[in-house]
Amino acid sequence: MKRRQAGVAGLVLLALVLVAGSQARLLAQPLTEDAGRRLLYLPNGRFLKVASLGYPTFVADMIYLWSIQFYSGYGNRVDRFAYLEHIFGEVITGLDPRYVDPYLVGALILVVEKQDVESALALLDQGIAANPDDWLMPYEAGFWAYDTAHDFDRAAEYFRRTMEIPGAPASTRRLHAGMLNKKGDKVTSLLLWSGILEDADNDRVRTTAANHVHDLQIDVDVARLDELAVNFLGLRGRTPRGTGELVAAGLLQGVLLDPDGRPYVFDPVTGKASSTTSFRLRRP
């Protein structure tokens, strides 16, 4: 009996040595497999939805959790992004199109890690289409379009869409006005900033809006005066000396002063208008 017990104990010991020893060696080996190969057969979310047998949101959760571990565990391997759009844009969000976090996290990885802002915006567009009442995705898309793509046109459009969604932060209106200014639509930007100034409910917003309105008013006035100076040159064959001459020529209804009440001046050679008042905000 004792010999039998000793034999069993020996077998258990041998098995433990085999398992622990091989495991220790395996764990010490560097990860050599192809990251993309592991994902090659991961089907589209639409098919997984059928296979999930009534648990699509739970399967989406599990794949999302796995994806976070996957993208944080492969270091700087070149192929780690091979199926990123597939996982976030097709698998997880195919299982649950209303799952907002995968769109946001997927876009974040695409921009920061893969440096592919276009794919990130495409993923967020997909999320916006599936969740039209969620303001976070157009807001995020606007931020990436502005900060990374420097596409102020698209950023303005994303922020405009965000503004229309109930619950969006008040700052979106300011971001939208700021993007219009950056893309060169100063007139609309001035209108928006004037509205923000009117509705401001705290001193910080009021001061910011007032500064923008001040500088934009000068920009809009100068642009208008530049056009009128060209017309004046056509009429009189010389550049105007002040806005009074534009009024006298019938090009302007009254003398135009800048927001600080000072007159605009014209360069006698080029005819370009300018303000003697300093801008309140830093110019790019």
Next chain:
Amino acid sequence: MRMVMAVAVMTFREAVRDRILYLLLAFALVMIAAARFLALLTVGSEVRIVADTGMAAIAFFGVLTAIFVGVSLITKEIEQRTAYTILARPMTRGTFVLGKYLGLLMTLWVNAGVMSLGFVLLLALRGDPILPVLPALWLTAMELAVVTALALFFSALATSSILGILFTLGLYVAGHLVWSFPLLAGRLGPGWGTRAVMAVYYVLPNLDRFNVRAAVIHGDPVPLEFIVLQTAYGLGWVILLLLAAALAFSRRDLT
């Protein structure tokens, strides 16, 4: 009715002695508790992960219990010949089937109640809202009632537990894929194929409609009218399946 209750109580006592019940319950409770740790691995969505994992665990293990314990109910009685002793008393086979059903449903609902209590406790400890998950838990209980009736029907019909489990699992899967049948019909185009698919669509119990977990985790309201209608839908299927089970069992040759 006294006979029905006597069989139900006997079935309940017998079912709570079944080890598989405790095994599945333990698995479910471990999974519900694990939701707390899974939430640590995510970026955002902690509330969603906890709620979704908990509700999915209750539904999944509840259904597994209903199928594995439910199917063996009548077949085991026949194999062990205890059914003969019971049916020798002045009792119809329909009474026997109804008593068996109520006993098992009692077991499953107690089981689901324990799981739900663990889940609700977890939510309370995290400070997550509890009220929104209640419709999902109730409709899961109703789905269990239908699946139990389905398991009992196959238990009365099939000659072995394995066959009963396979049939019940098959119908459970099909019941959760009913939503995809109109899509399939759309692909087939007009003709007999489409008609056949749509016929199956209307005949099968649509178990996926008991699943409001997606609505709950997305914060959508589950209207009371929907809950009442879905409960009525479930009750209707339970009655139909129990009648079919009683009929199948009454025609079974036990000599």
